[in-house]
Amino acid sequence: MSCRPRFASLPAFVISSSLGLTAFPGIAPAQGGSNPTETTLDEISVTSEKTDAVAQTAPAASAGYAGGVSGIGGQLLTVDSASAGFITGAQINNRPVTRPGEVLEEVPGLIVTQHSGEGKANQFFLRGFNLDHGTDIALFLDGMPLNMRTHAHGQGYADINFLIPELVGGVEFHKGPYFVRDGDFASAGSVRIDYLDSVPKNLALTSIGSFGYRRALSIASAPLAGGNLLVAADAQVYDGPWVVPDALRKISTVARYSQGTALDGFSVTGMAYAARWTATNQIPERAVVSGLIDRYGTLNPTDGGDTSRFSVSGKFSATDTTGVTRASAYVVRSQLNLFNDFTYFLNDPVNGDQFHQLDQRIIGGGEALHIFQGDLFGRPMENEIGVQTRTDTIRVGLFDTTNRQYRSGILDDRVLETSGAFYFDNRVRWTEWLRTAIGFRADGYYASVASDTPANSGRARDGIVNPKLGLTLGPWFDTELFVNYGGGFHSNDVRGVTATVDPASALFTTTRAPFLVPSTGYEVGLRNRSIAGLETSVALFRLDFASENLFQGDTGTTEPSRPTRRFGVEWTNRYAVTPFLSLEGDLTITNARFSDADPVGNRVPEAPTTIASAGITFGEPLGWFGSLRFRYFGPRPLIEDNSIRSRPTALLNGRVGYAFENGVSVSLDILNLTNSKSDQITYAYVSRLPGEPAEGLIDRVFHPVEPTAVRLTVAGRF
Template identity: 80%
Template sequence: MRPLLSTLAILLAAGPALARAEADEATLAELSVSAERVPGPDPAASAGFVGGVSGIGGALRPVEAASAGVISGAQLNSRPITRPGEVLEAVPGLIVTQHSGEGKANQFFLRGFNLDHGTDIALFVDGMPVNMRSHAHGQGYADLNFLIPELVGGVEFHKGPYFVRDGDFASAGSVRIDYLDTVAQNLALTTIGSFGYRRALTIASAPLGAGNLLVAGEAQTYDGPWDVPDRLRKFNGVLRYSQGTALDGFAVTGMAYWAKWNATNQIPERAVAEGIIGRYGTLNPTDGGDTGRFSLSGRWSRTDETGVTRASAYVNRYRMNLFNDFTYVLTDPVNGDQFRQRDDRVLGGGEISHVFQGDLTGLPMENEIGVQTRTDSMRVGLFNTANRLYRATVLDDRVLEASAAFYYENRLRWTDWLRTSVGFRADGYYADVRSDTPANSGKARDGIVNPKLGLVLGPWSETELYLNYGGGFHSNDVRGVTATVDPASPLFTVARAPFLVPSTGYEIGIRNRSIAGLETAVALFRLDFASENLFQGDTGTTEPSRPTRRYGIEWTNRYAVTPWLRLEGDLTVTNARFADRDPAGRRVPDAPTTIASAGVTFGEGLGWFGALRVRYFGPRPLIEDNSVRSRPTALLNGRVGYTFESGVSLSLDILNLTNAKADQIAYFYTSRLPGEAADGVADRHTHPVEPTAVRLTLAGRF
């Protein structure tokens, strides 16, 4: 341990009780039952996070850090959004954007990370991991387009690698999303909007036997403002049977999702400046893709005199085809550089844990043990294409990747103002790669053990202090772990990547509720990574790079001014640098320095409701020496609506209210347009924000 922060961190990682040390079961129950979610706010929702509930559907215990919390589904659905994944921007400091067609996984930014499509943020829906390891497009690829926001009962988020349940991909943070078991009133809605946006949704539940049956169905189309329309076609369904409560009961859930789309990817700025294409144009009109996801999952929990037992299991059938062209005619001047990435897999796994409740010489204590498993059997391939027609195989691999983890944590309340948590997590990985390039076949094994420590001081005058420390990791694409030659040029050898890449995090934070209705939290954090994953423009994937260090500050505020008026404001400032020396420079490309958001939500029950939100995404270095930077993006979204006594509501969303001419994303790399020099041109490549759009929603509850 080094400076003061590192020294303090040794004490680390427990959970706050700013959300009150005694979380009550009614709070959890609220997350699991009512769906008065759309489109008006829930009058019962608190100003801030649903405090005191950690591990939705499991044991009740205090929130574990100043940067952790739980958000109700009502709060998520009070926000106007462009795409499903944007509901996660309710997590303070998290940016969710898109650089391609609407069916592709979102791009995430958090704590100074360009997380690509999910490399270092672990996402879960109903206990199922969304991140795909050794994915055809990028490590940790997390497609949330199957999410139905109106079904969300609650979202639990953690930042940093301090929590024993979090393993792979969770170094920057984790987000666990749980769906409702039942709805108080059935819901039917339809939305029409600009650029061909159409959406229909139905959610219904009814008693069945000793439990409840919930059914939801969604269909959506969207063209977007692009010269080549997205022509998104999406179908989504959920079927769930449940009995009991979140602490004593079970649920079985089936989900089905299918989507197909065209894609306007990021484009070089010189192509727009020279008039080759317009701002919403494309250099390859045949980019796009299709995907499907079918899952069956179950969860079970029981509370007895010893504590709480939880168990869950899932199986997921996943397919994706993705056609991209990021460099145009740089590699192949005749046929172009389009490629197809194919991912076809079955994955399954589960988790079982038990919280032993007791005492140590009269001091309240909990011990939690748990086991997690996951196995992916997949076929992943990369193929050269022209206008989506096959030209050549670059690689076509069969991969089996399995992992198992054991975690343990002791939580002890020493006094009314002192709590500690001490734990560890052990992960083991095995993979078998059978490549069409025999030299790249092989087997790999790796393991890692990480401590998780924490301390909470307080409350004093409604104020608590949190100290957190923990180790984490992300796995690399296992094909890079076993590969010895370049599949595109087998005469060239390649260096093998490490299987598991460790990270170390530190945090000190404070949370205060001394002003009625106001919850404010400040966290200072640091995260060291042994190897950074960076975006590579020529393939559209991420590759291991140099070690990094990040440190920063987060400030989060939630204020319930009245029962019908709520305010929010968040600010994150991060310094991200490569930890080693290199003539190329020390800046981490695409690492955000400043992220900020603010909003106001109003409405209570019947009558008028609405929201106004602004999100600021600061400029970022695009190359290591900081000589090329992105431009900042500030977006303002608004909503206004009215709920009638009949249960019918009408709402209008206005997205990008100021019609900002900003960028969703920016990269700097080399590409080549027809007629340019053979070695191409290094240029900034951007994907624009959609212009002002309106969406009108008519919803009925019955």
């Protein structure tokens, strides 16, 4: 079941990773015959100074995204792919969304949904993968990794509910394991989010809406000691349409001091976040059909949880005649208490099957890189060298509960997990129409587990070296061709690597999982800008995964899985019709199959075949503005033989507003405009309701889309 701790494989991400252009949302795609990705250091510096104004112009229509911006002195470009790009903060904030994480659906082909209470991490889908809560999509905020290793609920668990969308300066995305800066959890894709250093005007915002939605946000910045101080606070409450209200209460705060520019400067940032909620988890279809509960009901009103996150991070950059040096470091303290009941009375007919997952950790790490500018036989060349390190100190527990009251312990482990990586990338512009990138990435992992079940204690080591290759041809007729190849991986929950017995019963041994699971990706694509204002790209991709063992944290055991292969095509379009009107449309079609033979079937459960989206954005800095967004999430096999399938989900969200000359803007969001009765997420597994056979019944279980809701926002900039 996807909501449980598991391991899948995938790593990828990086664009002009060298310069980390997530800091420069003002860069828009070039038009006509100009090279769309050629940007000088001087131009980048000017752009970075304009970042704040661009990212805060939410009412205006955006001009599309830049695909793979990089270069030293305007001579050399990072080889990227047709499926990489950069999104401005303005584009992110143009979207009418139900929850903060949905702003990342601006990344073409990415679905961000929820199957539980609003305080729990989102569910992600990309390139034919059910990525669970982040198993194979690497997410970063201001250089800090958001994916959690060896997590109580799911490997790669990435909670982005603390995100403040109005602070986003830019988002850089890559798909496929082709980029040297990307390691763990990035095979399907990676997304790097950067916050602003300052805002041109202070912001005060309040929202009210259906189902008890309330939000208050304040962002302010001011010059201080030769730099800028930025502070922000975001508070939200929400009940939702559920019979048992979500009762979400959360607050997120940010304080940042910065000096200089993105190429010569530094910043220090502190963040704090806390939330608590009650969850209406996915429910069996048969319980609704029989009238036991309604569509928005629950079978356990005490499910839910609480979480907190505190971090301190810093970034430094310097530019000289040899190139660019960048460094970052972070310390994060996080805690999660999660109470779930997915099978009801299957395992314990008397007390029920609710369990408590506890995750407490401190994470420390950093990255340092330098990009050397030179030449090879007179041809412009860049060499990028970087190192990364991360250490997690973790307490992870699993306990049986009834109505959130402790009954018995299943496991309570202490884990130390550390990793280091070295990467190198050589980029050469051989001619005006030929560029290459050849690199590699080496990762090493060490972990120790001190388990309350002594037989499951132990140590583990593993390492992996992956090549990264890229070729760019063109532009010819405003068209570039891309060929990419690379190896990737994801780490498994290390408890599944060291465990030798099932903690629920010492009579049974477990199947040990590999520490690192490799993946291999291939991609060919093109990007065209022959029509002024229109950027269109097409990518054909393949991704292979080795046999994976999945650690089921709900039961404390490992479960072997099978090798998989995915073929797919992505078609992405961004069209700036005028400076105040833009259109976009994306389509991803994927074939996902187990690549070995097994009578049970070869379909990968919950792997989406079709994902599509379309949108229109209009408006000027003053006057009327608006947005209309459509998202289609196609039917999916829910078990290996494809005999049980999900239904498709089609959602339409809209926004209309007006910006006044005095800095006040008023907007109205209408979510689920058509009042679709579709599902946010669907699974199929065995559960047991009162009075049913002891072995339970397999059934679709689903989390419904919220009905039509309206949200009114009043914002003032001063």
